[in-house]
Amino acid sequence: MDFKDEVKQFGQRTEKMIPQIQTEEATKNALIMPFIKLLGFDVFDPFEVNPEFIADIGIKKGEKVDYAIMKDGEPIIIIECKHHLEKLDPHNSQLFRYFHVCKAKFSLLTNGLNYRFYTDLNDPNKMDDKPFFEFNIAEIKDAQIEELKKFHKSYFDVENISNTASDLKYTNEIKGLITSELRNPSPVFVKHFASQVYPGKLTERILTQFTELVKRSSNQVLNDAITDRLKTALGKEEANSNETEVKVTNEPVMAAEDKVVTTEEEIEGFFIVKSILREVIDSKRIHYRDAQSYFAILLDDNNRKTICRLYLGTKKYLVILDESKKEVKYEINSLDEIYKNAAVLKEAVDRLEKK
Numbered sequence: 266m267d268f269k270d271e272v273k274q275f276g277q278r279t280e281k282m283i284p285q286i287q288t289e290e291a292t293k294n295a296l297i298m299p300f301i302k303l304l305g306f307d308v309f310d311p312f313e314v315n316p317e318f319i320a321d322i323g324i325k326k327g328e329k330v331d332y333a334i335m336k337d338g339e340p341i342i343i344i345e346c347k348h349h350l351e352k353l354d355p356h357n358s359q360l361f362r363y364f365h366v367c368k369a370k371f372s373l374l375t376n377g378l379n380y381r382f383y384t385d386l387n388d389p390n391k392m393d394d395k396p397f398f399e400f401n402i403a404e405i406k407d408a409q410i411e412e413l414k415k416f417h418k419s420y421f422d423v424e425n426i427s428n429t430a431s432d433l434k435y436t437n438e439i440k441g442l443i444t445s446e447l448r449n450p451s452p453v454f455v456k457h458f459a460s461q462v463y464p465g466k467l468t469e470r471i472l473t474q475f476t477e478l479v480k481r482s483s484n485q486v487l488n489d490a491i492t493d494r495l496k497t498a499l500g501k502e503e504a505n506s507n508e509t510e511v512k513v514t515n516e517p518v519m520a521a522e523d524k525v526v527t528t529e530e531e532i533e534g535f536f537i538v539k540s541i542l543r544e545v546i547d548s549k550r551i552h553y554r555d556a557q558s559y560f561a562i563l564l565d566d567n568n569r570k571t572i573c574r575l576y577l578g579t580k581k582y583l584v585i586l587d588e589s590k591k592e593v594k595y596e597i598n599s600l601d602e603i604y605k606n607a608a609v610l611k612e613a614v615d616r617l618e619k620k
Contacts (some may be wrong), residue, residue, distance in 0.1 A: 267580060269410050275303055276402045279378065286377075289348040293331065296377030297346050300402070305418030306334055307481060318343065318367075330363045333551070340369040341423070344415070347376040357383070357394070364392035365580050366611065370423050371416075382416075384430050397434035405545070447483045455459045455479050475574075538562050541607045546614055559584070570617050573610060577610040585613050 271473050279296060286295050307313045318333035318340060333340035345360045347353065353374050357574075360383070372392060374381045381396035386393045400409045412433060416427050431490045446454045452472060459467055459475040467475075539551045539562075552566040560577065564570035574584040574592070583595045583606050603610075 266415055269407065271303060272402075272405060272413065275299065276405055280403045281350060283378075284558050286349055288577070289346065292349045292377045293346050296349065297332075297344070297375060300375075300377070301332065301334070304334075304413075304416055311335075314340075328363070330360075330367075332368070333369065338419075340367050341421070342371045342373055343369045344365060344373045344375065347374075349377045351376050353379055355382060357381070357392075361392045365390065369428065372409070380385075382425065386431050386434060393434075393584070395434065395438070397430040397437075399437065430461070447480075447487070450479045450483070452476075458482075463596055465547065525555045525557055527555045527560070530577050530600065531555065531575060534560065534577065534603060535562060537603045538573060538601055538610060541610055542614055544556075547609050564614060564617050572613050585609055588616070 282295055284342050286292055296564065301314055302308050313335055315333045315335050315600050316331065316388045317329045321490075330343045332344040334344070335343040342600075343360070343363055345356065345363070347356055353376060357374055360372050360374050364383070364385075370384060372383045373385070374396075378526075379401050380399065381390050382398040385391050385393060386397065387393050398409075398412055400406075400413070412429075412447060414420060415422070415429070415430055455472055455476045456467060458479055463471060463475070465471070535553050539548050542548070550565050551572070552563050553584055554561050554568065555564075558576075560575040561568075562575070564572055571574040571586050574586075576582040576584060581597045581599070583597055583603055585593045585595070595609065597603060597606075
C-alpha cells in the first residue's frame, strides 16, 4: 500500500474512532501517535519520538511539549496535542513559546483531526502566527497528501520544506480569500468588476445591484467549469470503453489514437492470469484491453466484465473490482506473485458469471 492509500485509510478510520475517544490522552494514543507512525517515525524509540519533551522557557523550568520528533539528538518537529473536540485557535500561543526556545524548525498543533504546521517565515526563530500547511485528516486531498509526504522520515529535508513553505502558505491564504469573495463578495471585489462593465457612476444602489450580479456570475462560472470537467472525464471514460485490443509484437505497441503502450511485462501478466483461470473457464473467453494507466483483463472481451487490472509501474498491483466497482488492491513484488492471488481471481470470475 502506497503512502496516499495509507493516509486516506487512516482518515477513514479516524472518523469511525472519534465517538469512542473521550479524553486528550485517548486522542494522543488513538489518533496522534498513529499519525506520527504514518510518517515513518518509531513512536516507541525516544531517539526518534521523544514524549513530554522539556522546553524550558526563561525562568520557567520543566515546561513540556507533548512530542518532539528527533534527529541527531535535536528536535526537528515539536508537536502540541489537544482533545479532538477542542478548537485549535486558542492554543497556538502556547506552541509559539515552545518554538522560541528549542531548535526545531517546524511545529505542529493538532487535535487528531485538524493538523496545522508552522515555521518561521516572517522572522527567524520566531513562529509565524499562521500555519503554512493545514488539513483535516478525514477530508485530506491528494495535493495535501503530496505536501504531507515531505514530512515523512524517508523524504524529510528541512531545506526542501522551507523552500516550498512560503508558496504553500500564501497559496492557501489566496485560495481562502477567493473562496470568501465568491461566497460573499466584498465592495472592493464588486467595484473591480462593475467599473469595467458599467458605464455610469457607481452609486450605492448600483453597487448593491452588482453585488448580486457578481455573486450569481461567479456561481455560473464555477458550475460551468465543473460541467466541463465532468464532460472531459466522461469523454475519457467512453474512449477507454471503446478501446480495441492491441496486438502483441516483440516490441512495445503504441495505439495510434491514445498512445497506449502494451509492454512485454503486461502480456506476461496476462498469460499468468489466463493460466490460472483456465481451471475454471474456457481460456478463449479471457481477453485484455490496454489503457494508459492500467492493463485490464476482461471476461468475454466485455468492458463491463473486468476480471482484474494490472498496474505495473514502480510499484506493482493486482486490482480486483468489488461489487460496487471499487478497486481492491493487492501489492505484488513480481509477476510471479499473481499466482498467490489465484483465489481472488477465481472469485472475481465466479461473481461475473453469476451476474
